[in-house]
Amino acid sequence: MNEFVFTLKDTTKKAFNTFFWFLYCVHLLIAALMIGNTENPLQKKTAIVSFAFWIIATILYYFFKHKFRLFRFQLAMFAAMLAFWLIQYAWLPAIFCAVIIVFVLRVFAIKSTAAFSTSGILIIKSLFKKQYHWKEVDNVVLKDGLLSIDLKNNHLIQAEIDPEDTTNAAEFNNFCKAQLG
Structure with missing residues (x-):
């Protein structure tokens, strides 16, 4: 045989999972701070809905994690973070979330x-x-x-x-x- 090709075991998932949960907690904290500190009723309502959505999604994931893949949950939450920042007209965090989504899809698509x-x-x-x-x-x-x-x-x-x-x-x-x- 003239060629051997091996698929290498992925060792980056643990680091990415830790990074995801860190960003997720930061977004929860920011939404909670916006609930208490913003004067704009649209931003306050968006923060309340987002905070409730993220808490409910986390609880559902915790109880049904054997049915969900963490990767899909993470992509859904990054998309929710992106939507949150777009509604808040915060373009820099929205771009940051979009870049993370594209980067994750690109990195994990290639073995x-x-x-x-x-x-x-x-x-x-x-x-x-x-x-x-x-x-x-x-x-x-x-x-x-x-x-x-x-x-x-x-x-x-x-x-x-x-x-x-x-x-x-x-x-x-x-x-x-x-x-x-």
């Missing part, structure tokens, strides 16, 4: 992959891709679902492989040894 061929190694991690020629690589090993790429410039790349991947590790390791000479 991180590592492709090994006779011409070299191509690693694609969401927005970025990096190509290594075999002459830059000192050693490559796949063992127990962990892919290790040791570069000659003393950099080490390690990534977990998707557990559903059925590639024969011995065959892959032999291919890499043959490429390394």
Whole structure:
């Protein structure tokens, strides 16, 4: 076989989830502050409705999280945050929410992959891709679902492989040894 392609395990979801809950709490706090501090009746009404919606959505998610995917809940809440800021005529936070939505859709739509061929190694991690020629690589090993790429410039790349991947590790390791000479 002349080419091996692996799907890498996604390790960014925990950081994104933490970031989401932080922004979510900030939006709840801002809506609560707007309820108490704004003079404009439209803004006050919008803040009350948004605050109630976010609290109800959170309670529903908590009790039915086994039926919902967190990712869809997060996108729905970011869309609600975007709508909230657009109604409030706060353009900078609205643009910020829109950028986050686009960024999240882009990053999570692309699976991180590592492709090994006779011409070299191509690693694609969401927005970025990096190509290594075999002459830059000192050693490559796949063992127990962990892919290790040791570069000659003393950099080490390690990534977990998707557990559903059925590639024969011995065959892959032999291919890499043959490429390394």
